[in-house]
Every structure is written in C-alpha cells, then in structure tokens.
Amino acid sequence: LLIVAPLNSDGLEPALQAAAAKHVPVITVDRKLNATACKDYLTFIGSNFVDQGKRAADALVKATGGTGKVAILLGTSGNGVTTDRTKGFVDQIAATAPGLQIVAQQTGEFARDKGQQVTEQLLQSHPDITALYAENDEMGLGAVTAVKGAGKKPGTDIKIVSVDGTRNAVQALAGGEYNGVIESNPRFGPLAFATAQKFFDGQPIPDNVIITDRAYDPDNAKTSLDGAY
8 A cells, every 4th residue: 555645736647557557556645636536546635625725715804804905825836735725715705705805826835935035025016915815834924924024013914814724823823923724634644544444444435535624713723722733
C-alpha cells in the first residue's frame, strides 16, 4: 500500500502507473489528483476545498457586515486546492453579499513572504481595500505584517480570513489581528489506515473520504488554541 500526500495535482502519473503495474493500491491525502479514483488510485482522503472557500466567505461576510472591498490571496496557480477554494469563496460572496466587492485576485503561492509582498502591492494599488481572504494561513500571516507596515490595524481596519487552522493563525485570531480561520484538517493518519483496512477486508471504498474541518472565530479562538496544529 502507498499513502501519498501530493504537492501538486499533476505529475504523479508515472508513479501511479508503476504502482498499478505491481498491483499496489494508492491512497492520496490532502490534495486531489487530476486522475481517476478507483482506476488510477484507490481513493482520496481530505477536505471539501470548495466548502472551505464558502465557509471563509461566510466568516468574512460576518466580519465586514457584508460590505466593503476584498482582495484574494490565491494559492499556487494550477493547483486544485487553489481552484476549489477560490470557487467556493467567489460563488458564496456573489450569492450572499453583493455589497462585498472582490477588487483583486493575485497569487501568493501559499508562502508567507510572498503573501506579505503581494499584500503590500495590493494595498498600494487598491488603498480602499477593507478585507483580505488568504487561501492559506501562511499568506494570511504575511498579510498581517503588510497591513501593519501600511499603518493600518489588521483585524480592525482590514478584516482577514484564511484557511488551514495553524496555531499561529488561531493565535492571531485570539489576539484580534485576524477575523476567522477555517481549518483544513491534517489528521489523516487514523482515517487513512482505517480506509486501508476496509479495502483489505474486501469492503467497498468511496472515491472520496471527506474529513471534518472545524472553524475558528473570535469567540472560540482562545479556548480552541490547543486544538490548532
């Protein structure tokens, strides 16, 4: 058995073909592949990334009152997670908060330094931005630094919501410099082995095994900090 956490959605085709040739089942975790479940690999275990985007939108709508101008710090271009988290967010904003205008979308490549750099540029080109959605915590934390550097108060002057659930982001939320964090649950181990056991026992396995993600907000951040990773 192979349990694989792909860096990107493409590029594993030779490995999958090699595993198939030796009849070795492959379980992927955390990131979907541009391949066919039950054919190219056994199953995917991870989050519903579109839903994460929707929940991030809901958190930002609550923080802003549904009005203002928001910029999106996109993840890596061509990555399935980026595509899904963007779609969920954009569609939910359009459906629930027409007064919240998306004025910019730019990739921060899931990196803190790049997130800071992009946010600095966005605040110069769009000084009227009132909210930021970062598609992972690292970019969001970089944005916090950029907002401070621009002489504004993160969490107050500019609302910030991101996805992942890292301890640093939840700490920023507890400290008032953030407005919401949607978890992307990394606790795949037990679920992966339970799924593998079902497969070897001859039980049917679904194409996707969706793990539960929690949400952190200003009300639960301090008490939930120990649960962040």
